[in-house]
Amino acid sequence: MTRTTRETATGWFSALTSGDADRALSYLADDIEWVNYTPVPGYNDRMPWIGTCHGPSAVLDSLKVFLGMVEVGTEELVELIIEGDRAMGVIREKSVVKETGQTFEIEFIQSLTVRDGKIVHWKSYTDPSQILRAIDGRAA
Incomplete structure (x- = not known):
């Protein structure tokens, strides 16, 4: 049975949001287009x-770069x-740039297109x- 867009x-x-990267990656289609x-x-x-980037392994490589810095x-x-095969989630994130120790707080939207229970297109x-300010080491 295929998951619905909502599921x-x-x-x-x-x-x-729980930091479970393996489970998150399991929702990505083999041909995902990831536009960050x-x-x-x-x-x-x-x-x-x-x-x-395209494909779960390229997405994982991108996430590793992010987690190496943040x-x-x-x-x-x-x-x-959620509407049809599309979903949009608003995420509030509070994180720290490792090199500078500066925090940032953002809200971002993730737009998902789902096909056969997998995310085939993701865009942020x-x-x-605020992220750039923290990378540059400037306090908020």
């Missing part, structure tokens, strides 16, 4: 985990909207200025 999205966000912002040279390219404090799902939206 897939709630499972994904539950795994994500668009790099803009001279602006957000100091976030080396951003960009587009210690995630808390992530909380604050809103979830946020204002990265």
Whole structure:
């Protein structure tokens, strides 16, 4: 039996916010397109985990880069909207850039497209200025 969009999205966000990477990765389709912002040279390219990748192993590599730079404090799902094969979740995150010790707090949107119980397209939206400030070592 294939999971519904709601079951897939709630499972994904539950795994994500609890830090269960293996379970989170199990929700990704083999052909996932993962779009984590668009790099803009001279602006957000100091976030080396951003960009587009394809397939769960490339997603995992991207997440490893992120976790190598950032210690995630808390992530909380604050809103979830589901319609058809699409889901959008608003996540509140509070984390620390390891190198500078600076914290950042953001809200970001994850947009999911689900097919056959797996996430086939994932895209993230946020204002990265708080992350960039923390990477640069500037206090809030």
